Amino acid sequence: MGRTTYDSIGRPLPGRTTVVLTRDPGWSAPGVLVAHDLDDALGLAADLPGEVMVVGGAQVYAAALPLADAQVISEVDLEPEGDVRYPDVDRAAWAETAREHVPGEISYDVVRWERR
DSSP, X not given: OBHHHHHHHOSOOTTXXXXXXXSOTTOOOTTEEEESSHHHHHXXXXXXXXXXXXXXXXXXXXXXXXXXXXXXXXXXXXXXXXXXXXXXXXXXXXXXXXXXXXXXXXXXXXXXXXXX
């Protein structure tokens, strides 16, 4: 995840190793691995068990998307305020392989897309 996203969460993600991307060579936080570019982050992640997940922000998504073989997207039927958006995706390059509806006060769908 990017450093701004990490700052908004304020802690490492539970139950997994968190790699934070930052341009600041002096930045550190307890309980996370620090990378200074996407290649460095992917190199750190390659040594970890399990699937590598990119969790934002927008610049990190845009840099990682060309390398991704799958996307897991939460589709929420809202128009929130803000100026940060997920990158535009060529839907023809992706196939929807799973969808789960999550009901609630604000319901949403969790959708898995795999590269064609």
